[in-house]
Amino acid sequence: MTERVFLLPDLGEGLTEAEIVEWRVAVGDTVTVDQSVVEVETAKAVVDVPCPYAGTVVALHGAPGEVRPVGQPLITIAAADAAAGPRPGGAPEPAGHATYREEERAGSGNVLIGYGTGHGAGRRRRRPRLVVTPEPVGAPAAAVATVPAGAAPAAPAATAPLVISPIVRRLAREHGLDLAALAGTGPGGVVRRADVEAAVAAATPARLTAVPDGSTADADDVVIPLTGVRKAIADKLSRSRREIPEVTIWVDVDATALLETRAAINAARPGQPVSILALLARICLSGLRRYPQLNARVDTEGQRIVQSAGVHLGIAAQTDRGLLVPVVRDAQRLTTAELAAVLAETTTEARAGTLPPARLTGGTFTLNNYGVFGVDGSTPIINHPEAALLGVGRIVDKPWVVDGQLAVRKVTQLSLTFDHRVCDGGVAGGFLRHVADCVEQPALLIAAV
Template sequence: MSREFLLPDLGEGLTEAEIVAWLVAPGDTIVIDQAVVEVESAKSVVELPSPYGGVVASLFGEPGQIIHAGQVLLTVTDPAGSDAPATAPTAAPAATPTAVAASEGSGAVLIGYGTTESTRPPRRVAAGRFGGASAASVPVAAPTDAAQTTEPVRSEPARSEPVRSEPARSEPAASTSTGSASTGTLDPARRSPVVSPIVRRLARDNGFDASTLIGSGQNDLVLRSDVEEYIRGRTVSATSTPTSAPTPTSAPVPASTTPATRNDGSAAIRIPISGLRKVVSARLTTSRQEIPEATIWLDVDATALFAARDQLLQATGERFSVTALIARFVLSGLRQFPELNSSVDTASQEILQHSVVNLGIAAQTSRGLMVPVIHDAHAMSTRQLRDSLAELVARSADGTFAPSALTGGTFTLNNFGSLGVDGSAAIINHPEAAILGIGRMIERPWVVNHELAVRTVVELSMVFDHRVCDGGTAAGFLTYVARCIENPVSLLADL
């Protein structure tokens, strides 16, 4: 008997996902709740567990292919009937994937989220749907350290995992059928980590597998710039390689000037807007079109903040990041100015002032810009807030957040100082009403008690929805946070 595993409803209005990698191959024996495929929706990358146990008969779809909810992912047969040929997928059954999973004894409340772990074997990436040459089309998604950290003054410590040793990039390649670029050569035997589906698709559209390149990112992570550089290098190599002499009967061929063969490296590259980039683009566009925003900024002396952090370390033996302390000040400020913890219902022309603070933390991950949310941050102690921030930083390395962690935000904190800039007129994370940006913290000349001194200064940038409040409210909130940074003890009056 053959049973079909359908792509389930991914929630949050998502109806499609991209296959990242198959974790099984036809002929493999699997158990209930075993992860069989890794897919990427517009929210996150998840591994889907099978609601059935048995022998994998067929896989439907290749890495990089878009599939829709209700579409067949794979078919599973009983072990006794594994010798029978796999049949084509039939029409989707009336039962939902969740109901089917429950009837078969699966521990999945919703397939892909909250499954049991007891029967799940170690993660393994299959060689490919058809084996052989197609094995190169299955990249392994590996975590990296390319995410933006939330510590303004120093980067996160390096991870402890070992780094694979690779030959120097300047050495000539041993042998390759497609040429080489400055970022490395194509080696079908290697598997470099490739996290971004855009990078995988760009390489696939140009006829090679991105995971066979030597990436320039952390732990050989293949970046989009690596793929683009290899494509340019291959184009230049193809146009500059001398051809064999023409036969007496052949006519001279004029040099081609099409963008695909120009030797100046200026050929255009088309990159599809899909997945997370598509969602981010739509949300930012909506924010710009709908929200009448205004921006204010303020330079703040943060010297006392660093002193307070050091005192906390001495008193408790625990480290508190500067970002965690500023987040504490922001939560206190939102209690003083609740108008900024709001959203606008354009349909009813009403301002919704939220009773809880779900603090979003803008993070530059390997998948792109994401805003994971600390829910009920207003009810947390400073220690709990610090721990929640540290967890978000760890997950930002590969951008694997649960869908629930990316929704429900009411106010966003953006630490663009870790990118090395002082300020930014950020775009509000729609449908929120405000976003606070933290610039880099550097030593600058500062006047203290009518004398020039060297102080640690940070620029705060505040962008707010002018429909929700006027400039006086936004300025009051910004100066409140600034006062807490300049004199952290002043927060005690509001606790």
């Protein structure tokens, strides 16, 4: 029997850490190859991580809520030599680079994800299956530590605290804590994030008295760590504001005809409902065909503007985990009915937390329907590194002049926030006016095809 330590694999998309959400197994459990052992949350999505080894669980490295860096121990398995050997197919499978199984649905541009059916199958929500693949030949040493059964780990230096996570070191440094003075509660005495936070909490009253400068939390304040998706959102929005000279323009439009058009479409095609969001997306695609300058990004290092050949449409979606922007790739290839179906599916998966990281990046233009929050207008922040974002307010009854007569119409406000580096007001105004005209006269969409 040997013990194998499975390290947290590279989760792709430049991710360097993940927070443990829930362990699927416990010490003493028997696991099989590719069985999901833990659910983790990255800055992009929540995923199940399968273990490439079969055997008995000896140790779980980290508790729920703890952040683990990529390449650090995740789970230790006591495996028989045969069980720890080659996987089916003959090739050994050490912990290495993690990828998602993806394939394009012909003609739709939608991405299908392969889902695991191992431990935890039958759960109410399906999650993307993380497939661990071996490192290529010539890659650095495999991310697996082999420890003979019964052998004690090497003792750390007497003056050095037993700390694995750089997150723990950073937290301790920020709060002025001496790690060597903390008693670790992790496996083998490892100092965990929870240990540091407990020490910070214990020292809070004294700190509040000694440093009343607002840099520490009040005793009754609710402190929410800026981690995971929320941290990624904060970093991206901050970068957008730092780098992009953005401008917002807006216009009020009569959406009565758009609502009537939607009702007529849905009455003619029962069972295939088309949402207002889908019609607005179709109008945006028409506008981007006329004004491709807005379907672009600025490459600051190369000092150039890159206009995308396809429209990878981002849809802002509010979820329990924060504001996410799932992307529908090559949206211009979809029919209105296909677009409606994909948007409904995508937003549902985003709110359920089942979208993989690849579906949350790579957008070229974003549509944000903030009207669902009951507001009329907004000056949204551009989704970096995109160049523009169209916002839509709520649709409400308002007095409106029609053919010289005052009438009650369904009115909404459209706002366009754009990167002034990619175009001037003429292009941005032309795009927004085209969108507004199509909302007021949907027949113009047919003329623009």
